[in-house]
Amino acid sequence: MAGGGLAGMAAALRLEQAGIAYLLLEAQERLGGRIFSQPVAADDGSGVDLGPTWFWPHQQRMRRLCAELRCKVFEQHVAGDVLYQQGSAQPVQRSDAGQGMLSYRVEGGTQSLIAALAARLDPAGVQRSCPITNIAPGEDGWSVSATAADGSEPRQFRAQHLVLAAPPRKLLQIAGLSSCLPAGLSTALAATPTWMAAQAKFVAVYPAPFWRQAGLSGQAFSRVGPMVEIHDASATTDTGFALFGFIGVPAGVRSRHAAGVLQDACLRQLVSLFGAQAATPEVSYLKDWAQDAWIVSEQDIDESPRHPELDLSRWLPQLRRMQLHLVGSEVAPQEGGYLEGALGSVEVLMRSPELFS
Ligand SMILES: Cc1cc2nc3c(=O)[nH]c(=O)nc-3n(C[C@H](O)[C@H](O)[C@H](O)COP(=O)(O)OP(=O)(O)OC[C@H]3O[C@@H](n4cnc5c(N)ncnc54)[C@H](O)[C@@H]3O)c2cc1C
Incomplete structure (x- = not known):
């Protein structure tokens, strides 16, 4: 799995709970992606948000996840x-x-959610500073290369299923991905803005x-x-x-x-x-x-801000047959761009029958 933002971390939790082995590779040293809180004081565990701050009353997935992870919420x-x-x-x-x-x-910043998710995952199942740079379809699944920024040798992984949990425009920078995608999907991903990037x-x-x-x-x-x-x-x-x-x-x-x-x-x-x-x-x-080079793409800077609206449903059957899954806020069926959308996209992943076969 590529990406340790809310979508990737929540997907890892659901896989762990379903007894499905996973390895999450996050490009950056820190987890959270666009969720990013900084300390109120050096000796204080609590943080203030430099990324997402709010969720709203109709966003029940966020409410349920906070309750499940015992993260307290309060009114703005x-x-x-x-x-x-x-x-x-x-x-x-x-x-x-x-x-x-x-x-x-x-409470204590949105990063508390990421910390609570990380605490529930097998530490061996999460590797940081490990950007996926190249993928190729193989016999029964995927070959994945990850190249750290320190110039060390690329690391190779094999995966039966590949879950991509990074903004669509960043995914297209992974060598080998575009040539594997069903017709029209590369263009649709390139046209999908990264919310707030x-x-x-x-x-x-x-x-x-x-x-x-x-x-x-x-x-x-x-x-x-x-x-x-x-x-x-x-x-x-x-x-x-x-x-x-x-x-x-x-x-x-x-x-x-x-x-x-x-x-x-x-x-x-x-x-x-x-x-x-x-x-x-x-x-x-x-x-x-x-x-932030792992979030933003050139087009996000050049364009006027707009909500992502990418309906993956027409490509979903083919992607599932390929054992390739896209999750993340930008590919959410509803609430695209929001934390709630990131969680909704994980629900779509977990409804994939191929994952359990
Ligand atoms: C300033 C700001 C304010 C916001 N305010 C709100 C708000 O109030 N409420 C709300 O609901 N939403 C808000 N959002 C949006 C919200 O942050 C996102 O919807 C959500 O965090 C996206 O989560 P994600 O997991 O889909 O993607 P991301 O958080 O972007 O995570 C993607 C991860 O993939 C990693 N990655 C990228 N490429 C690779 C690669 N090749 N290999 C491995 N890893 C890779 C990245 O490092 C990153 O960690 C805000 C965003 C910003 C920036």
Whole structure:
């Protein structure tokens, strides 16, 4: 199996529970893929999210998985006024009519889900820093090569079934895959955007929720930037207090700034919105997903963001006969792009009768 994001890790759990042997190869040193939380403090197990933050009430797969893994969830903090920054020359407006829609967060950061999944897997069944670079169909299954970035000899594996759990455009960079795929599928994969892959997020952690104490929710919307949408990002209801923002500066412009420039601009914006206390976070993080070579592809940076909509159903019978399975948020039958979609795609995998033969 290729890819240790939510889809790959959840697929490994379901295979483990079904008594099916697996080996998950993850390209990066860390697990989680787009799920990425950073510590609130050096000695604190809890984290703030630089990747996905929320799931919503109708997304029952996420709710069930959190319950199964005993990961606590809590409601996104929205109580308090919302701020609007319409222009740099205009005063910030404050409204008590905001109140975002109900959404849920995983306590201690979404990475807690990945940690809980990893704890349930056989450690020998997960190998990190092991990118799949080449595949070829063999006698009864697949030959797989993985080449580490350190230039060491490629490692060879044989697999009866091959499960690919990486964004479709990254899959097409695996040598040998396109030539194996049913007609039309390569083109469809290339046309499928990687959700949020060109985004960047900034998070600042504070000793106290001074915005809440001032009657603010932490929500702000800005036409000034660099952040266009800001939210309370605290790690739990009442610990690890933090604010996060989606950065509105396009990826191409971001890449031309020296390290630290954008981070300083984000802090200045937080001060202009929430006051002087915002100037001195305990720690702050910026994650530019457009720089993450195992997630983003050129086209994701060049195109306007749009939801992935790839209906695999017409290729599914042929893929199953080939013992080749695609999972992941972008190939989900519903909720494409979301964590919920990643879990839905694993359900499709586990309905494959060939896996059990
Ligand atoms: C900034 C941001 C905010 C988001 N906010 C939300 C949100 O609030 N709610 C929500 O539901 N969703 C959100 N999303 C989307 C959500 O993160 C994804 O839907 C989900 O994490 C995708 O999981 P996945 O396992 O399908 O793919 P990924 O997480 O992309 O995992 C793919 C894995 O494959 C690995 N890989 C790639 N190529 C290879 C290879 N050749 N060999 C081996 N491994 C390989 C990668 O390193 C990666 O670990 C957000 C995403 C981002 C970036």
